[in-house]
């Protein structure tokens with residue numbers, strides 16, 4: 612799929628970024644539908660992380676456009692992009708180790724309704740409800756009072772996903788979410804991502820092909836900053852160009 616379709620939530624067109632003349636992302640077109648779970652794969656240095664950096668505003672594009680719900684993101688600042696509904700999870704969890712699970716979720720709840728809104732009981736009830744709901748979704752419903760630092764590596768990754776979910780993003784991006792997880796935790800993460808995608812679009816960068824098979828609706832393969840192949844996991848795995856790049860011929 613390399614042509615715009617109707618109702619795409621994300622439309623990336625002609626996107627390029629150069630670092631000292633080196634094109635890390637090179638004239639890329641990339642479209643994601645509202646309830647899609649897209650996995651981006653590709654060899655080291657293919658431009659996967661840079662693509663997410665461009666979408667979330669961490670890196671500025673040299674050329675091209677990124678439209679999210681018909682809003683142009685390329686000139687927006689990171690916090691504006693977050694406010695529009697784009698959430699990003701980095702490889703290393705950025706949770707507050709000294710705070711409890713519930714507190715970590717609470718500080719991630721958007722305050723956009725203004726300081727005075729927090730004076731009202733209604734907001735607190737809604738917040739508590741949201742914390743319970745998210746904690747349940749990330750398999751930490753019975754660990755609300757646990758200190759985040761005491762969680763397992765996998766649980767910390769889930770907590771960070773939960774912190775993003777508190778903001779109810781319409782597009783969520785995750786960089787290698789199952790790195791370092793046990794097989795059981797990987798299974799649960801697949802279940803979590805599938806559930807999350809019912810209400811939003813999700814982009815995942817992943818190397819573990821078994822995991823990719825469990826979650827991907829479609830796969831985008833990047834190579835040297837360009838689109839190499841795109842489609843179902845089966846079609847991408849059969850693609851000669853993909854095989855060649857991975858086998859390094």
Ligand SMILES: Nc1ncnc2c1ncn2[C@@H]1O[C@H](COP(=O)(O)OP(=O)(O)OP(=O)(O)O)[C@@H](O)[C@H]1O
Pocket residue numbers: 630635653654655656657658659660661662
């Ligand atoms: N800020 C930067 N300055 C200079 N070069 C950069 C910068 N960010 C990325 N690059 C280069 O761009 C290329 C693409 O990097 P990127 O991290 O996007 O690849 P990747 O596909 O995510 O790889 P990996 O699987 O190894 O994480 C690499 O050659 C990298 O060294």
